[in-house]
Amino acid sequence: MQLTDLTIHQLHDLLRAGKTSSQEVTQAFLDRIADTDEHVNAFITVCPQEALQQAEAADARLKAGDAAPLTGIPLALKDIFVTEGLRTTCASQILNNFVPPYDGTAVAKLKEQGAVILGKLNMDEFAMGSSNENSSFGPVRNPWNKDCVPGGSSGGSAACVAARQAVATLGTDTGGSIRQPASHCGVVGLKPTYGRVSRYGVIAYASSLDQVGPVTRDVEDCAMLLGAVAGYDPADSTSVDVPVPDYLATLKDGVKGLKVGLPKEYFIEGLDPDVKKAVEKAVDILRELGAEPVEVSLPHTDYAVACYYLIATAEASSNLARYDGVRYGQRVDQEQGLIDMYRQSRAAGFGPEVxxxxxxxxxxxxxxxxxxxxxxxxxxxxxxxQDFLDAFNQVDVILTPVAPTPAFEIGEKTANPLQMYLSDIFTIPVNLAGTCGMSLPCGMSQKGLPIGLQLIGRPFGEETLLRTAYAFEQAGDWHQQQAPL
Amino acid sequence: MLSKYEVVIGLEVHAQLTTNTKIFCNCSTTFGNEPNSQTCPVCLGLPGALPVLNKKVVEYAVRTGLATECSIAPRSLFARKNYFYPDLPKGYQISQFELPICEHGRLEIDTKDGKKTIGITRIHMEEDAGKLLHDSDAGSRVDLNRACTPLMEIVSEPDMSSADEAIAYLKKLHQIIVYLGVCDGNLEEGSFRCDANVSIRPWGQKELGTRAELKNINSFRFIKQAIDYEVERQADILEEGGRVVQETRLFDTDSGTSRSMRSKEEAHDYRYFPDPDLVPLLVSEEWIEQARLELPELPEAKIERFVKEYDIPHYDAEVLAAERTNADYYDALVKLHGNGKLCSNWVMGEVQRALNENGLKISDCPVTPQLLAGMLKRIDDNTISGKIAKKVFDAMWKSGKDSDTIIEEQGLKQVTDLSAIEPLVDEVIAANPGQVAEYRGGKEKLMGFFVGQIMKASKGKANPATLNELLKKKLAGE
Structure with missing residues (x-):
């Protein structure tokens, strides 16, 4: 077993016991990044020097007996989180030289705990994409199969964890951008309820849908990392003042008597047979563990993708107006007046999907x-x-596939944006409903690609999600599978 | 020619609110500091930054709405107004569009034909943009100190029918918001800016004529000029058989004319939509009632009260109530002293004169209402005369001492004692036999001459009433 194979909770125990140091762990991950990232391309920026300094500070804190759960744990961040003094690009040429003067709230919380930041992760430009092929820093490759996409937009966040380049990462999810790549890369990803985690310092794609969440190796890590970043933030008017429960306290409470809803609109034709099989198997396992599967209906599911691509793009068109060549991007100098300067700078700075x-x-x-x-x-x-709220009158969690297929091949869907948009068909409704959802590994396709299971909870029902996910995870060993990299 | 047309004017006023901090962040709103020194990620529009509404701004807007009889929306929305300009760091302005905080208000103005009610369509809150500094050598630079400072936009109905009415409305509105303490009303610094929508139509025509919008005019005088010019311009077009086009025009104060800035076809599509970064603003009934209770007394009510309670002429009341600080001073003074008219004479007279001479505002007046009331009581009890009082007032102004101390120190106490005045009267009568003879011969106007001489001899301290009585007797030869 190598240090880079361990989870947050395992490393935390070792660090606390003095069996290893944060500097040693950090160096191991930096080495692993150096060895593997040419194959994965998960990182846009690696910051070894800063990381080792943070590790040193963490070791001092550990020695002083003042360790928080994340003290000394090497993490990495989707390049959508603004980080003080550390270049933040959103995978766009228009921000390729942007060094923010401040940390966002989630990042500040991690730093307060003494976490180590290894670097900034690749993604679809401005979080727009489902395959991480829309990055101006090149596509990320799936650690399970380098010809396949890792999913998107938090492709770097998921691939990085699957490739064991960081213990865990933060991503953002606007229409499935944490859950779908987590599913494709065989890791755990959670999109919290809208308002659960502050968006302050997260570069906006679609403000009413964006939410920050953890990508981790197992469910317990997911609970720990969510607990670290969740909570009301006066700097984000849309964050909600609901107390953050101790997610670890109820994690192992099991699923006896839990009603699990299976929305009939999600088990449709066109669903990949391997995915269907894996998800059905997951239902059986939960039943064996004492849960009670119930069929439910989410009747407006068909309209979700169209609805999403109007709301998200409308908000994006306004959110991205600030990148106009006046302060961001390469200002095109040969312009004919102000309007032309805007036009040319934006034409040069944004990629085609944006x-x-x-x-x-x-x-x-x-x-x-x-x-x-x-x-x-x-x-x-x-x-x-309303569909979801009605369904939650009958059931405690809803269970669905994360994506209709396992990871597809690089280039397979780039020619057809609509085809690409449909890969988020099961995740988008959760963002529109503003509730929480997570993805965790539940099987392998015949081609050896991971398959994810989606659990959807009531607004602010992350505890139930995590408890259900933990019971399922512990009943099998999917989370222990490692990408062959 | 102008009399053929009815003039229709609607006004949009942008008032900068006097909150200490900006509308969506904690940066200071102080005017005139080093460019970009009052900025943070939020007002710079940095990626990832989010707005948080300043509650004070809501309070100010609600106060203004209540003072203009608006209904206050229990739920209102902030919206994004999207357009590109280098002084607009986010590429959109956060404003209100559907569901503004206040609607359906009104304001009464005085016109030459009597009172007139001007409707207020809406009042909404929004953020200001930054400022471009043009420098021919270095190109243009952007100062974002002003970005995100709170503005209130007050939109009137097209209810005004002359430039004079427009000015009356603006002055009234200006007075109210300054009274409310929500805006400093400074036109030169741009704290109170006005856009005017002007159209004309033949008398009797029902539908409105095509309007032109006159942008950003920053003095009452220029507003009048701009409207008058615009009315004439449109009338000329109609007279020549032409058609007025809908456009935005910029008034040039130097030439007294305006030029087209953009036509309707070039108008922006602002693509307003509710700002997803801000939650709907909910204002409770209790909160509104509280704000209503805390409203200060407005000019109208104050004038009425001054006339009724303090028994002063309407003219005095209007002058005193024109500015809240003046009215407060006067109010405090009357409460301490009691004689409304004497107090208004002093505030409008000596106090105002001294303030003007020293370039001070009444809030900085060194003679407080307490000091002044103390002195006025000494006039009442005949300790000093009205004339000596002016001397005492100047001494209080300079030294800050109270009137009794000054009267004592400078020996200014009025002489009412007959035995002290009589020798002076005798002396003056003895020294001026010629004038005495003339007086006795019927030239009674000379009375003033004798009073003056005796006053001079008494160094102004002789009680005028006592003196007069005695002098008359002596001159009559009694």
């Missing part, structure tokens, strides 16, 4: 179209949320 979504969102908000698109989408969103 441009596509800005145009779509601009259109949806345009005078004369607003009611038909944006407003209608908001109404549909309300219905989708």
């Amino acid at each position: 441009k596509r979504r800005i145009m779509l969102g601009t259109y949806a908000l345009s005078s004369g179209y607003y009611d038909a698109y944006y407003l209608k989408a908001q109404k549909v969103r309300t219905l989708i949320r």
